[in-house]
Amino acid sequence: MQHYNMNLTLKVWRQKNKEDKGGFQNYQVKDISSEMSFLEMLDVLNEQLIRDGQDPIAFDHDCREGICGMCSLYINGKPHGDWKANTTCQLHMRAFKDGETIVIEPWRAGAFPVVKDLVVDRSAFDRIIQAGGFISVNTGNAVDGNSLPINKDAADAAFAAAMCIGCGACVAACKNASAMLFLSAKVSHLALLPQGDPERKSRVFNMVAQMDKEGFGACTNTGACEAACPKEISIANIARLNKEYLFASITAEK
Amino acid sequence: MTWKQVFTSSVGKKLVMGFTGIFLILFLIVHVGLNACIWANDGGEMFNKGAHFMGANWVPRILEIGLFAGLLLHIIQGLLLVFYNRSKRTVGYAINYGNRGSKWYSRSMGLLGTIILLFLILHLANFWLPNRSHQGFLLGEEINLYTTMKDVFSNILVVIVYVFGCISLGYHLAHGFQSAFKTLGIHNKRWHKSISAVGLAFSIIVPLLFAMMPLSFYFGWIN
Ligand code: HEM
Ligand code: SF4
């Protein structure tokens, strides 16, 4: 694609801290290269703001190569922007035209309170993982990796579920601000593997309980999450989580 | 993992919706099948026989209690879930996410359900209440439901409300049918494909048949 430069109007959510009400503010950026990433474009704006003695816009990022799950912008009504199966850091400016107005909002969910500007607190996800998203292994001699046969389809499905980077776009897209796609990816990943089997009942139960406690909504199977997910986590995982939960509740001892 | 913990969790609440939803689907099959007897074109004889079996027999009358219980559970849990889910995004977006990945009716189950509920109130007031009160709410003598139908459906406004109720039911089921099976844990793609196809057919055919009933009376397609 031909390289081009563009001038843009950015409508950005600014909020000093958790307590501040916040609001949109307009900015102009000039001569943005179509080769830049979206975050580089924001870097340009922030340098401009710093030079003008203003507070730069806070936004989350880390790897900038689509693998860590830190970046989290709601761009023109889409988590991670308009490209499919893509993170904000991998969104490039060639997705936009000269003269366009881009609206940038933080993830919106009660369980993801805004810390500052576009940064939200996603530690609720960490606490959900702590509630059961692990396997317990006693130390001892290392076991031969091939001693445990695993069906190839199950291994592939587990791997696909393990692709989740915990970005929270599913929550941002869901009308109920439900974390079920995230949760189901974690539960499925371990439920599909023999290593996850011993703790499967307590895992699904404790993780769902933690999700509810954090204040996420309930799933209504609309499918918005799957379409927003940068790692294309399948919504079929949610049905698998439901199965795990139903079986665990029927077969529980107490 | 007590039952209380299960059914107060978000997944457990959805399980209640799924089970009661499928239960109501089963009820619809019975209801539409029995009512289709109006098209026997015998002045309502066959239909009234069927209605008599349902109304003057302890077995279906006890099942009726189960039906109301299931319906109430579905409605109350459904409305509670709508408010629960709404409260989870306190600050909204300036630009909505829209239709990507989801259909408007899958996001409007509470609204569609509420329209169905309003329709149901009218529907019960039209037929169930007059008949049961005539029976003294026990196994007393019934009214002629066929002529009642004829009478009720001579009013164009009532016919319009019924058709609108059926359309809402169709959309409610277009999402609800397949969603219920996902809620109950069917995750295999091959099963989900067939369930979705059956669900779509069901949510078109059954509400269409229901809608044809008031239309048939109003336009005199049966005698
Ligand atoms: C005969 C009438 C009805 C039938 C056959 C029916 C069927 C269903 C089915 C199959 C589901 C899907 C459950 C799931 O996703 O697990 C559902 C969900 C739901 N129904 Fe109904 N329903 C009926 C009436 C109502 C009424 C009167 C209301 C009143 C408010 C209502 C409100 C809801 C709500 C809020 C949901 C949850 C939506 C979701 O989770 O996506 N329904 N219904
Ligand atoms: S399921 Fe997808 S959208 Fe949700 S947290 Fe994981 S990677 Fe992000």
Ligand code: FES
């Ligand atoms: S910054 Fe790591 S995924 Fe975007």
